[in-house]
Amino acid sequence: MSQAYDIVIVGAGIVGAACAAECARGGLKTLVLDRGPIGGGTTAAGMGHIVVMDDSEAQFALTHHSRQLWIELRPQLPDDVEYDSCGTLWVAADDEEMAEVQRKQKFYTERGVRVEVLDALGVKKAEPNLRADMAGGLRVVDDAVLYPPCAARFLLEQAKRHGAELRTGVAVRELLSEGGVLLADGSRISSGRSVSATGPWSPALTPGLPVRKRKGHLVITDRHPGFVHHQIVELGYLKSAHSLGKDSVAFNIQPRKTGQMLIGSSRQFDAEDSAVDPAILDRMLQRAIEYLPGLGKLSAIRTWTGHRAATPDKLPIIGPSVMSDRIWLATGHEGLGITTSLGTGRLLADLLLGRPTEIPAAPFAPVRFRNGGSHHE
Amino acid sequence: MSESIQLRVNGKTISVPSGTIVAAAVAMTGETRFRKSVFGQPRGPLCGMGICMECRVTINGQLHCRSCQTLCEEGMEVRADE
Numbered sequence: 215m216s217q218a219y220d221i222v223i224v225g226a227g228i229v230g231a232a233c234a235a236e237c238a239r240g241g242l243k244t245l246v247l248d249r250g251p252i253g254g255g256t257t258a259a260g261m262g263h264i265v266v267m268d269d270s271e272a273q274f275a276l277t278h279h280s281r282q283l284w285i286e287l288r289p290q291l292p293d294d295v296e297y298d299s300c301g302t303l304w305v306a307a308d309d310e311e312m313a314e315v316q317r318k319q320k321f322y323t324e325r326g327v328r329v330e331v332l333d334a335l336g337v338k339k340a341e342p343n344l345r346a347d348m349a350g351g352l353r354v355v356d357d358a359v360l361y362p363p364c365a366a367r368f369l370l371e372q373a374k375r376h377g378a379e380l381r382t383g384v385a386v387r388e389l390l391s392e393g394g395v396l397l398a399d400g401s402r403i404s405s406g407r408s409v410s411a412t413g414p415w416s417p418a419l420t421p422g423l424p425v426r427k428r429k430g431h432l433v434i435t436d437r438h439p440g441f442v443h444h445q446i447v448e449l450g451y452l453k454s455a456h457s458l459g460k461d462s463v464a465f466n467i468q469p470r471k472t473g474q475m476l477i478g479s480s481r482q483f484d485a486e487d488s489a490v491d492p493a494i495l496d497r498m499l500q501r502a503i504e505y506l507p508g509l510g511k512l513s514a515i516r517t518w519t520g521h522r523a524a525t526p527d528k529l530p531i532i533g534p535s536v537m538s539d540r541i542w543l544a545t546g547h548e549g550l551g552i553t554t555s556l557g558t559g560r561l562l563a564d565l566l567l568g569r570p571t572e573i574p575a576a577p578f579a580p581v582r583f584r585n586g587g588s589h590h591e
Numbered sequence: 592m593s594e595s596i597q598l599r600v601n602g603k604t605i606s607v608p609s610g611t612i613v614a615a616a617v618a619m620t621g622e623t624r625f626r627k628s629v630f631g632q633p634r635g636p637l638c639g640m641g642i643c644m645e646c647r648v649t650i651n652g653q654l655h656c657r658s659c660q661t662l663c664e665e666g667m668e669v670r671a672d673e
Contacts, residue, residue, distance in 0.1 A: 436654070436655045437629075437654070437655070438654055438655075511653060511657060514657070
């Protein structure tokens, strides 16, 4: 039986867009559906930090590979993607965090990632607005920032150039185990396979998937060019971002090309609504002001929230689902989806097309949660 | 209110009665353009009550201060030409 499409991707966020670009480029007849606009969900609440991470070998492999793909794509990116290789500055507030700087330096250097260790004076020179008593820091030179919704739109344009179709404002009710999707209006679209790239909403389409919504807040300031020069993240971030327990905040700030600063971060489970929570927003901004005392005098012009798609083992879920080999997944990217979108798209297309994968696929395979996710917690 | 304050607006020293807001002091110099928009268009006070953000000026080096919500102080350095 002939299908209308080889693949239907549900979700026009940055992950769905990257999957579409790779599938279409690989010759698959591709359709992308989204109930909302391009990049209007989690993508719109991502900072757009392109960052290599070292929480696990698998996470390193995916983030490093993805960053490389961003660097290769950079010459093609339009100006509105605002790609800026400002680097990441991980700041250490004390000797304990300085030990983490040394550990990270060793880990990254052994794997060919360019880093520089900064002492207290080095941090002061690199970021004069940081409070004076920083112990040091680690600069990850080739990390970058970009504007995620425009990056998603660019990837979808790439997909369209290879024949993909995009329909926004179309809600999907169900991914069909025999292939294709059932739309909210009751109609069906046939396809060889479907892919759920629906992030925090993915459990609604594939029940039982161990993906939880993890709420985050963002603040953007007025324009103050040169106030910070790097994406600056506190090393205490690791303690808060990795705890699966109660609400947490961490200092994380990003310079935008406009001179504005994007300030994060907060993490809350069991907070399904999108309302700004003044109490955690206050904690988040107080944390930022502890690191950048001058920030308190500047104006925030907008505050908003979004939900990350968190998994029990902090790795995304990429590949065929356990329900049907016609239903595939590209979700669970937590706070790293902007970075890992490109690696995800490449990996998914490699698996779909039977090509050798560029990084090991097993750590991301949905089958690891066959018996639910509880044993990973 | 009779006490007078000296401050500088765009490098020009002026004297205003105490209690004068910075927006009024800038206007007293004859300046109607308080700042430039992102696209270079002239901007000046509109709402006069701290909401519209159009009257922003630089005060003592601090960017984006609302001139309609700030009282003049002795020796203040105001730039409304940035």
